[in-house]
Amino acid sequence: MTSAAYIGRDRLDTVSIANRGLNYGDGLFETMRVHRGELPMWQRHLVRLREGAGRLGIAMPDLAFVEARIAELTAGVDSGVLKLLLTRGEGGRGYAPPLDAAPTWSLSLLPLPTPQGALRLHACETRLAMQPALAGIKHCNRLEQVLGRADAERASCDEGLMRDMAGNPVCATSANLLVLRDGRWSTPPLDACGVAGVLRGWLLDEGLLEVATLSMDDVESAEALALCNAVRGILPVHALDARAWPPHPAVADLRKRLAMAYPMFSESREPA
C-alpha cells in the first residue's frame, strides 16, 4: 500500500492520537476506482464528499492541491483503488467541533479486489439505525457495517444485506442493492440510512434505475438481484441465504450499459 497523510498542505506519515477521526469517527471517505492513472467517477465522488463535509461542518482541503497529490499517486497505475479519508482534524473540548480545526486528510492506494463470481448474500442480523442527519453521506461512523460484515462472514457469505429497524432492505455493507421486478431495476431510498453510492447515482441519472421502498418479500420474490459500487461495478447476486437465482440477462445488460460508458467495468475484467 502507498499512502500519505496531510494537514492542509503539510505532509505527515502517521496520524496523531488526538485526531478526531480516530476518537469519534469524525470524518468522511471516498473509495474510488483507479484506471490507467485516472479516477473515472471523481466528479461524483467529489460531490458526495462536499455534501458530507457541508453536513458535518468539516472544512474541505484545497482541491487543486488534493488533485495534484492524487495525480502523483495514481500516475502510471493501471488499475487499483484509491481511498481518500478526510477528518475534522485534531482537538476541541471533547465532542465540541473546534471552529479552527485544520482538517487532516490522507490518500491510500490499494490493489483492486479480486473479481468474484455471482455473490452469496446473507441478511444481516445487525440492522441499520434510522438517522436522517447522517444518511446518504459516506462518514466514518461505520460500526454497523463492521458488525454486518461480520454477520455475513459468520454465515460464510460474500456480502451482507442490511435492513433498517423496520425490517426493510436498504443496501449491502459496502454496495447498493439493485432489485429487478417486472423487468425494471429499483433500489431502496436512503433518506434514513445507507450510503448514496456513486454508481447508484449514475444508474439513476441514466434512467436505468428507480428508487422504490421495498420489503424483504419484494427482494425474495424479485426476478434478479445485483449489487453496485464504484470500485467493482455491477455484481450479480447468486443467492440470499436459502433463496437462489439463476443468472439473468438483465444483469448482463446492465453491466454492458455501464461498460459502454466506463469501459474499465467491462465483463472481461469482472466475470459474471
Add this chain to the structure above:
Amino acid sequence: MTSAAYIGRDRLDTVSIANRGLNYGDGLFETMRVHRGELPMWQRHLVRLREGAGRLGIAMPDLAFVEARIAELTAGVDSGVLKLLLTRGEGGRGYAPPLDAAPTWSLSLLPLPTPQGALRLHACETRLAMQPALAGIKHCNRLEQVLGRADAERASCDEGLMRDMAGNPVCATSANLLVLRDGRWSTPPLDACGVAGVLRGWLLDEGLLEVATLSMDDVESAEALALCNAVRGILPVHALDARAWPPHPAVADLRKRLAMAYPMFSESREPA
C-alpha cells in the same frame, strides 16, 4: 497532554493511516477522573470497556500491562483526566473485521475541565438513532454527539440534551441526565441509544436513582435537573432553553452523597 499508543505491548508514537478506529470509528474509549495518582472508578470503567469489547468482538489488551502503563502515566498526578482508547487495530478487507487483528490502544492524560456553575442546556436538533446493538457502550461512532454539541454551542449553551427519534430525552452529549420528580431522581433507559455512564451506574447501584422512560414534558415539569459523568461528578442544571430552575437542595444532597463515597467530587472542588 501526555500520551502514548501501543499495539499489544509495543509502544508507538502515532497511529497508522490504516487504523480501523480512524477509518470506521471501530473502537471504544473510557474517559476517567484521575485523583492523587488513582482512578477512583477504574473497575466500573473496565466493566463497561469489556462489555463493549465483547459486543464489538475487539480483543482486550493485556490488563496487567495496561494497568502498569496507567500507573506510570498517572503517578504523582494530583488531578486530571485519563482517556483510554482501544481500537480493533489495522487492516481487514474493507469493513470485515480481521480475525487476527492486534488491537491498538492509547492513553492520554488531559487536564481536569474547569469547574462551571449550573449549566445551561439546549435541546439539540440532532436526534439519537435507535440502535440496540451499540446502545450503552462507549464506542467511537460519535458523530451524533459531535453534531449535538455543535447544536448546543450554536445556542450558546453549555451542553446539549439529546432526544431519541421518538422525541424522548435520553442524555446529554457527554453526561447522563438526572430528573427530579416527586422528590425522586430518575434517568432515561439506554437500551436503544445513549451511553451507560459509570457514575449513573453507581447512583443506580446505591439506590439513589431509578430508570424511567421520560417525555420532554416530564423533563420540563421536573423539580430539578442535573447531569452526571465520571469526570465531573454531578452537575446542577440551571436552564433548558427558556425553562429555568432555581438551585434545589436535592442536587446538593446528591452531590454530598457522592462526595462521601468519592471525596474528589466534593463541593469545594466543583462549586454549585
